[in-house]
Structures are given as C-alpha cells and as structure tokens.
Amino acid sequence: MILKKMFIDGKWVDAKNGQTRTIINPFNQEEIATVAEGDQSDAIAAIVAARQAFDQGDWPNTPVTERASIVQKIAELIERDKEELAELESLDTGKTVEESRVDMDDIAGVFRYYAEIGDKNGGEIIPSPVPNSVSKVVHEPVGVCGQITPWNYPLLQASWKLAPALVTGNTLVMKPSEITPLTTVKVFELIEEAGVPAGVANLVLGAGHSVGAELSTNVDVDLISFTGGIETGKKIMQAASVNVKKIALELGGKNPNVVFSDADFETAVDQAMNAVFFHAGQICSAGTRLIIEESIHDEFVKALVERVKNIKLGSGFDEDTQMGPLISAEHLAKVESYVETGIKEGAKLVLGGKRPEDPALQNGFFYLPTIFTDCTTNMSIVQDEAFGPIITVEKFQTEEEAIKLANDSIYGLAGGVWTNDIVKAERCVAKMRMGTVWINEFNLYFPHAPWGGFKQSGIGRELGKLGLEEYTETKHIFHNLDPKPINWFGK
Numbered sequence: 001m002i003l004k005k006m007f008i009d010g011k012w013v014d015a016k017n018g019q020t021r022t023i024i025n026p027f028n029q030e031e032i033a034t035v036a037e038g039d040q041s042d043a044i045a046a047i048v049a050a051r052q053a054f055d056q057g058d059w060p061n062t063p064v065t066e067r068a069s070i071v072q073k074i075a076e077l078i079e080r081d082k083e084e085l086a087e088l089e090s091l092d093t094g095k096t097v098e099e100s101r102v103d104m105d106d107i108a109g110v111f112r113y114y115a116e117i118g119d120k121n122g123g124e125i126i127p128s129p130v131p132n133s134v135s136k137v138v139h140e141p142v143g144v145c146g147q148i149t150p151w152n153y154p155l156l157q158a159s160w161k162l163a164p165a166l167v168t169g170n171t172l173v174m175k176p177s178e179i180t181p182l183t184t185v186k187v188f189e190l191i192e193e194a195g196v197p198a199g200v201a202n203l204v205l206g207a208g209h210s211v212g213a214e215l216s217t218n219v220d221v222d223l224i225s226f227t228g229g230i231e232t233g234k235k236i237m238q239a240a241s242v243n244v245k246k247i248a249l250e251l252g253g254k255n256p257n258v259v260f261s262d263a264d265f266e267t268a269v270d271q272a273m274n275a276v277f278f279h280a281g282q283i284c285s286a287g288t289r290l291i292i293e294e295s296i297h298d299e300f301v302k303a304l305v306e307r308v309k310n311i312k313l314g315s316g317f318d319e320d321t322q323m324g325p326l327i328s329a330e331h332l333a334k335v336e337s338y339v340e341t342g343i344k345e346g347a348k349l350v351l352g353g354k355r356p357e358d359p360a361l362q363n364g365f366f367y368l369p370t371i372f373t374d375c376t377t378n379m380s381i382v383q384d385e386a387f388g389p390i391i392t393v394e395k396f397q398t399e400e401e402a403i404k405l406a407n408d409s410i411y412g413l414a415g416g417v418w419t420n421d422i423v424k425a426e427r428c429v430a431k432m433r434m435g436t437v438w439i440n441e442f443n444l445y446f447p448h449a450p451w452g453g454f455k456q457s458g459i460g461r462e463l464g465k466l467g468l469e470e471y472t473e474t475k476h477i478f479h480n481l482d483p484k485p486i487n488w489f490g491k
C-alpha cells in the first residue's frame with residue numbers, strides 16, 4: 001500500500017519518528033491506506049517553515065489578484081479530480097459517493113468564492129478629525145495559522161480554512177483528523193500543483209494530543225482555527241492563551257427543529273428525517289431535537305417512523321444506499337451508550353436503538369436510525385451531542401414554549417422552524433439563539449453566508465465575508481501631512 005506523506009516546506013516527507021498509521025474503511029474495516037503519523041517534532045518543523053515563509057517569503061506581499069488566481073486554480077483542479085476526491089472521501093468516512101460528490105462541488109465553490117472576494121477587502125479611508133492628514137484602515141494577513149479539522153466533513157471543513165487563509169496572504173499548517181486524512185493529502189497535492197510557494201501551506205498528519213496540541217501552544221502560531229468537539233475546543237482555547245493567539249472555534253451543536261401544526265406536513269416530515277439521518281447524523285448542525293406542536297405530534301411521529309424505517313443502510317459505493325456507517329468502533333460504542341442512557345432516563349424508544357442484523361453490515365460500524373419520543377429537556381439524550389442517527393421528540397402547546405425548548409441548550413449552532421405563518425416564523429427566529437436559523441428549510445449552507453455558533457457552539461465565523469476577515473488583522477494608519485511642534489510642555 002502506498003504511504004501517504006506529509007507536506008512540509010514544499011517537500012513530501014515521512015514522519016521524523018518513522019511512524020505510520022493505517023486508515024480503515026468504516027464500512028468493512030478493510031485497510032485503505034497507510035499514512036505518515038507525525039508528532040510534535042513534525043509540527044514544529046512545519047511551523048518553522050510557515051514562520052519563515054511569512055516573515056521572509058513573498059506570499060504576504062504577493063498581489064492579492066495573484067494569490068486569488070492561485071486559489072481559483074485550486075478550485076479548477078478540485079473540479080478536474082472531483083471523482084477521485086469523492087471516492088476517497090467515501091472510502092475514508094463511509095458516506096455515500098453521491099454525498100461526497102455534492103461535498104466536492106461545495107468545496108470547489110468555496111475556493112472560487114474566496115478567489116472572487118479576496119480583493120474586495122481593500123480597507124477604507126476614514127474621515128480624519130485632524131486637518132492636513134490622512135487616516136486609513138487596511139487589512140493585513142494575521143501570520144502563521146494553525147488549522148485543525150474533524151472527520152465528519154474532512155475536506156469541506158478544510159476548504160473553509162484553506163481558501164480564506166491563502167487568499168489573504170497567510171501561511172499555514174493544517175492538521176486533519178488522524179482517522180480521515182486522505183482527501184486533505186490529495187488537496188495538498190493540488191495546492192502544490194496550483195503553484196502555492198514552498199512553506200506557505202504545510203500539512204502535518206498525526207494525533208490531536210501531539211500535533212494538534214503543538215499547533216495550539218506554539219508561540220510562533222498567530223491564529224488557531226479549530227473545528228471539532230466542545231471538549232477539544234476548550235483545551236485549545238486554554239492552550240492558545242499562551243501567546244493570546246487569535247482563535248476561531250467551530251464546535252458542536254444540539255440543534256432544534258420546531259414544527260408548527262400549520263407547516264406543510266409532508267415537507268416537514270421529509271426534511272425532519274433528512275435533518276438528522278443524512279450522513280448518519282454525524283453533522284454538527286443535525287436537527288436532532290425535533291420539537292412538535294402537540295396537535296400534530298402523534299400523526300407526525302407515525303409518519304416519521306414509517307419513512308425512517310425504510311432508510312437503506314449499506315456501502316457508500318452502492319447506488320441504493322441512503323445511509324452509511326458511523327466513523328469508528330469507538331464512536332459506535334458512544335452512540336450505543338447514549339441510547340442506553342436515554343432508555344434509562346425514561347425516553348420512549350419507538351424505532352431502532354440497536355445495530356442492524358443484516359449479515360452484510362456486520363463488519364461495518366452501522367447503527368439503525370433511532371427515534372425517541374416522550375423526551376424532556378432534562379434528559380442527557382436531549383442535551384448532549386450524540387453525533388449519531390438519533391432523533392429526540394419533544395412537544396409543545398404554545399409558541400413561547402417552543403422557543404423556550406429550542407433555546408434550552410448550551411449549544412447555539414443552528415435551528416429550524418416549520419410554519420406557513422410568515423409573521424410567526426420571523427418572530428420565532430428573532431428569538432432563537434443560534435448562528436444559523438432556517439425557516440421551512442434545514443441544514444443548508446453556502447459559501448456566501450457566514451457559518452458559526454452562538455453560546456458554546458463556538459467563536460467567530462467561517463464562510464462569507466466574515467470568514468475572510470477572520471484571517472486578517474486590521475490596521476489603522478494615520479498620516480500627518482503637516483507635522484508641527486505641539487509645545488504642550490512649553491518651548
């Protein structure tokens with residue numbers, strides 16, 4: 001099996017310690033790749049390269065139009081290699097190839113978007129209170145950026161960091177999740193092909209506690225951008241305080257999906273199902289907390305169960321598969337334990353709650369789509385992010401109650417409201433404490449709109465103009481065109 005290497009200072013290298021890691025397919029546990037397993041020393045080498053490329057290299061001062069055309073070239077190369085990338089992503093994560101193809105289109109779109117807006121952040125002249133002077137604000141790259149990504153959308157989450165960092169003139173060290181590094185390795189091949197200079201974009205593979213921890217603590221890293229779980233996010237925030245790094249955190253969610261009785265019933269059922277069971281619920285913005293108006297609750301649950309029980313589990317490479325496996329044995333065990341806790345807490349299991357019995361699925365990390373009713377906000381299955389195919393159903397009688405239930409979470413990533421009453425919809429979303437709220441929609445994101453969380457779902461925003469600004473420092477330049485002594489202390 002070919003060894004996938006790391007990319008440091010423009011060279012493909014093995015881990016200094018010679019270690020490797022085997023990557024397995026979550027569908028059948030077959031080995032799909034061997035990759036270098038770097039550690040702290042490789043992270044330091046990459047940070048040194050990125051620091052030198054920023055402090056002494058040309059990249060930060062390269063005209064933004066030139067950087068943008070390289071970012072545009074990366075988008076074109078991703079489109080050229082879309083099928084290979086999609087298949088790699090599905091091998092690595094278990095998601096369907098159809099889903100991975102959609103991801104690759106989104107990813108190319110993110111690079112295109114930042115190539116387009118990279119030169120639209122040119123700063124401004126501001127009115128100066130001093131005669132004969134010029135006051136202007138400019139935006140400069142932050143410096144060396146550490147970028148850490150999760151396993152559920154490996155390349156998509158990487159693209160949200162790579163594209164804005166590169167176009168704004170930063171240098172970077174990226175660490176993908178150690179269990180799903182393959183598409184990120186491939187994209188670094190494309191970054192090299194597109195002509196990004198040596199040392200500007202570096203890739204280190206390895207575990208969070210070694211490579212990730214070094215990126216978070218090393219004083220030569222100016223910004224750390226992290227997407228992952230809340231507990232890791234807290235550690236990174238603490239570590240980053242060592243040199244008051246800029247931090248951007250995209251953390252978890254426990255997202256409410258509120259359905260009023262006047263919503264379009266069929267659409268709401270269909271989308272409630274999609275909101276949770278797409279990618280086996282391994283989505284930060286999955287609509288795991290279904291909050292239904294009491295008058296339609298029973299009928300809605302019945303219709304949902306009828307639809308969900310037919311979801312076809314299987315290989316992401318089979319055309320009729322609708323849901324793949326979970327990512328790992330550890331994650332499967334975590335999901336199983338959430339379900340056990342839910343039962344103990346008194347939630348009513350109405351579907352799933354176990355692994356499938358189909359012999360063809362026994363080597364994969366599969367779990368059946370699971371529905372709990374009779375849930376209350378004090379239950380841990382309603383509060384904790386299980387990150388699996390589990391939906392909890394709560395009911396409400398009044399709009400106020402619905403909003404209270406929706407907001408009753410430490411998280412604030414995303415949420416949805418289903419109703420045909422546009423005034424009620426606007427009233428509700430105005431009160432929902434989340435970074436993204438959808439009306440008659442769920443789980444939609446696109447490059448132009450910012451993404452990020454309220455409350456403990458994170459700090460900062462990715463995508464949109466704000467996603468570009470995360471990678472810049474703002475500088476005020478004041479120029480006195482007619483300097484004279486002030487004589488405040490006399491002559």
Ligand SMILES: NC(=O)c1ccc[n+]([C@@H]2O[C@H](COP(=O)([O-])OP(=O)(O)OC[C@H]3O[C@@H](n4cnc5c(N)ncnc54)[C@H](O)[C@@H]3O)[C@@H](O)[C@H]2O)c1
Pocket residue numbers: 148149150151152153157175176177178206207208209211212213216227228229230232233235236250251252253283284285385387413452453457458
């Ligand atoms: N808000 C968003 O946009 C968004 C998007 C995708 C995923 N997520 C969240 O990601 C989580 C799932 O991903 P995961 O299980 O890979 O998360 P995780 O926190 O376990 O790992 C994420 C990354 O952090 C690294 N890491 C682990 N320990 C570290 C440490 N001490 N220091 C530095 N890095 C460390 C890991 O190696 C990995 O690369 C879920 O909570 C999900 O909601 C959020």
Ligand SMILES: C[N+](C)(C)CC=O
Pocket residue numbers: 152153156282283284285445
């Ligand atoms: C941000 N998103 C929705 C693409 C992936 C979350 O896990």
